[in-house]
Amino acid sequence: MLMKKLPAYRPQCCITPLAVAAEHMCFFPELRSQYSKLLERYQCMVTKNKRIWALAEPRRQTGKYLTPCFCPEIGNRKVEIVRDDMPSRTRTEQLAFPPVIRLMQLKERDSFKSFSNQRKSTVNRMLRKSMLSLYSRLSNKQPPTKKEKPKKLTDAEETLRQERWKKLAKPRVDINKEEEKKEKAAKLEKLEKAKQQKIPKGYGFMVKPKGAGSALRRFKNLSKPRQYESDEPKEWVLTNNMKYYTPSDRILKISKPRIYEVFDPEEVYRVKETALNYRATQRIRELASPPVYQYKPEVKEAPFKTSPNALKAKTSQRIVELAAPKDYFDKHTRPNPYKVSPNALRARITPRLRELAKPKTYML
Structure with missing residues (x-):
């Protein structure tokens, strides 16, 4: 059997034979007799360039009966890397x-934390692709920067910070406003002292609670019946302000009536003498006449009149055949509908039909 080594992508330990017929010795007598012809054909047709022979060899031999390789040697195998995200x-x-802006806004939202890990990875992948695209690079889009966490302050720095905040929280003192407040407070004290009732000593009676008099007055006013204003018009009275009022130029202008232009209708619709004495030409008369369209009337003068050609027409044999009514055979209705067929008369009942023919019995 002829043996041949496979290319380098398979280990050298794995050798497979070529698919040649088992009884290959039967070809030798024929090859010997035609060896000279084959040699001439090879010299004339087959090229001897080594480069062409090297290019003609297949990169990977995939025979019909190629056995798979189960060898542990993996050092000579070629590995093809396929990217998950192909470059666009x-x-x-x-x-x-x-x-990029929309994706960054999505990441800054609080709801982004509740997304699943797969959804977060897709958002990050789309952000990376959008950042590395040609149009983002032309517009000089910068990658997102991480927010730096503030440094932790020491205890001494924290106390100084709190003291500074307390000082800044106090409002600024305005000297002029403070003096005004003091004057107002003194006036209010004087008014309160003046309002207080001077009661002689030893006069024992219950002091009225504050606001009791105003409440009684309110109840008295509410107990009175409601007074409705009459709809009668009031008498017109000429007051001094109305009598000696001087109107402005704007009011005088508005109070004037609207003045319309006076025109003479005879002058407006007066016809010129040349137009009255004008005589129209034959061309103008033709143009002035309305166009006459010769439409064929939709309704004939005698709609039920038979044309003379139809009266002279002769019927052909085909038209006579088509005009003849078709013979109809009634195959559905039987002549004797109540007749029982002979097969039904000869039929024998089966035990299954007997069971089905029995009526149902219910146990009470």
Whole structure:
């Protein structure tokens, strides 16, 4: 049997024979007799360039009966790396990416934390693709920067910070406003002292609670019946302000009536003498006449009149055949509908039909 080594991508330990017939000795007598012809054909037709022979060899031999390799040797095997995210090179694919700003706004939201890990990874992948696209690079889009965490302050720095905040929290003192407040407070004290009732000593009676008099007055006013205003018009009275009022130029202008232009209708519709004495030409008369369209009337003068050609027509044999009514045979209705067929008369009942023919019995 002829043996041949496979290319380098398979280990050298794995050798497979070529698929040649088992009884190959039967070809030798015929090859010997035609060896000279084969040699001439080889010299004339087959090229002897080694480069062409090297290119003609297949890269990977995939025979019909090629046995798989189960060898542990893996050092000589070639590994093909396939990327999960193939680079997008077309313009439409790059423009289809969502903008970087929207993706960054989505990541800054509080709801982004509740997303699943798979959804977060897709958002990060789309952000990376959009950042690395051609249009993002032309617009100089910068990658997102991580927010730096503030440094922890020491205890001494924290106390100083709290003291500073307390000082800043106090409002600024305005000297002028403080003096005004003091004056107002003194006036209010004087008014309160003046309002207080001077009661003689030893006069024992219950002091009225504060606001009791105002409440009684309110109840008295509410107990009175409601007074409705009459709908009668009031008498017009000429007051001094109305009598000696001087109107402005704007009111005088508005109070004037609207003045319309006076026109003479005879002058407006007066016809010129040349137009009255004008005589129209034959061409103008033709143009002035309305167009006459010769339409064929939709309704004939005698709609039920038979044309003379139809009266002279002769019927052909085919038209006579088509005009003859078709013979109809009634195959559905039987002549004797109540007649029992002979097969039904000869039928024998089966035990199954006897069971089904029995009526149902219910146990009470």
